[in-house]
Amino acid sequence: MLDDSDRRLLRQLQADPAQPVTELARAAGLALATTYKRLERLEAQGILRGQRMTIHWPALGYAVEVSLRITLDKTNPRAFDEFLAAARDVPEVIEIQTFLGRVDARLAVIARSMSHYQEIYRDRILSLPHIADIEALMHVASVKNQQTLPL
Template identity: 60%
Template sequence: MLDDLDRRILRIWQAETSLSPAELAERCAVTPGKAARRIARMQDAGVIEGISAMVDWATLGYSVEVSLRITLDKTVARAFDDFLVAAREVPEVTEIQTFLGRVDVRLNIIARDMAHYQNIYRSRILTLPHIAEIEALMQIARIKAEEALPL
């Protein structure tokens, strides 16, 4: 589905997302029109889902990041659905992942400080439906966070 030019466009754009369309075309050694058509085709095909801004939460005052591993009460028929609907409503939840195994869901939570996290945990997380068990993992450092694919 992707040819060498498509891969080159994606590889360069992933490495430098701030490039303008003209700069991207120049780096790929094609005309701006050709690059734009390729990008539009990849967007239409769902290869490129969107363009987003990466926000440095620490710069905005969020210094605490906690990962919660949650096991749900699977005796309730709609436990997953009910939980996921409610978890999406918590603004400090930045990521939700589901798993097969003992742990059902992982929530990533950001907070300004430990007092703020404690408030979020008590007032928003513990009120989520069908929780059987929670394990909290506090992030110390992010060693690698790569969204780019090796194209």
Template identity: 60%
Template sequence: MQVDDIDRRILRQMQAEPGVARADLAERAGVTAASLWRRIERMREAGIIRAEEAVIDWRKLGWEIEVSVRFTLDKTQPGFFDEFLDAARKVPEVIEIQTFLGQVDVRLNVIARDMAHYQEIYRQRILALPHIADTDALMLISTLKDTAELPL
């Protein structure tokens, strides 16, 4: 699917203010409401717009700690990778899973209410994950840039 300047304007406006009413979005993008609806629907069908979702600030809900836990996996058993990922997906405090090529195989982003809670998660859930050969944890001190906006 070709994305034109009007589609880019729509996407920029959606990124800038995700909860904006469709009528206001159409006006800001310079199109009619019907045209806006058709274009958004076309971009959804093409997979350009995957979802419109609420972004919840977990810190405001009492989660204070964020730790990036990196894993090198034991690759000696068949199915090791899928088994690790399946188990990691079941840990509720894991908010992100990334896989890599290189020395580190997987990175989990883990949140906790405080250090005692993180210690509990780490000992009971993280270290219980299958096929771990090595692990390293990095505690987040500050986030300097966090955006999902694309330069459209």
């Protein structure tokens, strides 16, 4: 599926996704036209799905991050769909993951302060449908947040 040239391109993109294609081609040891063709192919195959900027939330005043593990009351067959639709509408929920097992979902919630988080929790989170149990985990530090693969 991937050859050595593709892997070199992907390694370079993981290291610096914003680099100009001319630098990417040089670093990967490929001609510029070849690099463009390979990038187009990797996008068409769904391997590359665009570039993203990461927002540093504390720089915008969001000093609190809480991870909520949610167990749903699954007696309603639409519990998952209704919960997820409502959770998407909470602006301070920056990530939603679903799981198989005792925990059904995890929400990453950001807030400006603990009192702001308490307001979000009481007014928005507790009003989400079909919640049977919530466990809150206060984020203290990111020890590793790497989304690169050894290619």
